[in-house]
Amino acid sequence: xxxxxQDPGPLSVPEGAIVSLNCTYSNSAFQYFMWYRQYSRKGPxxxxxxxSSGNKEDGRFTAQVDKSSKYISLFIRDSQPxxxxxxxxxxxxxxxxxxxxxxxxxxxxxP
Amino acid sequence: EAxxxxxxxxxxxGTGKKITLECSQTMGHDKMYWYQQDPGMELxxxxxxxxxxxxxxxxLSSESTVSRIRTEHFPLTLESARPSHTSQYLxxxxxxxxxxxxxAFFGQGTRLTVV
Numbered sequence: 001x002x003x004x005x006q007d008p009g010p011l012s013v014p015e016g017a018i019v020s021l022n023c024t025y026s027n028s029a030f031q032y033f034m035w036y037r038q039y040s041r042k043g044p045x046x047x048x049x050x051x052s053s054g055n056k057e058d059g060r061f062t063a064q065v066d067k068s069s070k071y072i073s074l075f076i077r078d079s080q081p082x083x084x085x086x087x088x089x090x091x092x093x094x095x096x097x098x099x100x101x102x103x104x105x106x107x108x109x110x111p
Numbered sequence: 112e113a114x115x116x117x118x119x120x121x122x123x124x125g126t127g128k129k130i131t132l133e134c135s136q137t138m139g140h141d142k143m144y145w146y147q148q149d150p151g152m153e154l155x156x157x158x159x160x161x162x163x164x165x166x167x168x169x170x171l172s173s174e175s176t177v178s179r180i181r182t183e184h185f186p187l188t189l190e191s192a193r194p195s196h197t198s199q200y201l202x203x204x205x206x207x208x209x210x211x212x213x214x215a216f217f218g219q220g221t222r223l224t225v226v
Contacts, residue, residue, distance in 0.1 A: 032214075036217075041199075041222065042220065043117075043217035043218050043219045044154075044201070044217045045217065046214050046215075046216065049214045088154070090215075097142050097159065097161065098144075098159065099215060101154045103151070103152060104153070106151075
């Protein structure tokens with residue numbers, strides 16, 4: 001079993017939909033959780049960075065962490081075609097330099 | 112926007128050639144990383160560095176080598192390229208901030224094709 005599981009998709013939604021992207025993990029030591037967006041042929045760019053459990057909101061994006069269930073989510077409200085990309089979750093334990101990445105979920109938002 | 116740069120962006124090279132992929136960051140980060148990523152697959156860590164003169168191998172076995180002579184520069188070298196090295200190579204950096212390792216910032220990547 002991989003430490004971080006993420007459904008590769010693709011997930012196809014209409015413009016304006018609410019998108020839910022998820023990751024599960026097995027390492028209870030993970031404390032820092034990140035979501036990256038990666039457009040085709042580009043490097044990942046950081047979207048959200050959260051510590052421990054709870055929610056964090058930034059514009060149309062909300063990151064949610066449930067440590068008791070070892071489950072994290074990224075919600076995108078009012079999705080746009082420009083949101084079409086691969087979304088990677090990443091997480092690491094306190095004091096660790098090296099994040100563990102999920103394989104990414106491909107999101108397609110069609111007009 | 113992260114100030115981490117990779118060159119070249121695209122490279123097609125023949126088997127057996129020696130190549131160096133360049134990575135530079137202007138953020139003063141002490142931690143730097145090289146990842147390999149195939150289409151639709153996970154990022155695999157191949158090398159990382161805690162700081163100048165510090166390099167470590169990552170989880171993925173790699174025939175490449177790295178050096179860290181200056182904080183801002185972390186080149187990756189393949190002594191003899193093979194078709195199996197065809198992939199996207201991503202460089203990243205991060206730092207310690209008040210006892211916490213910050214998130215990693217990535218470059219745009221180098222897409223390498225070995226023919």
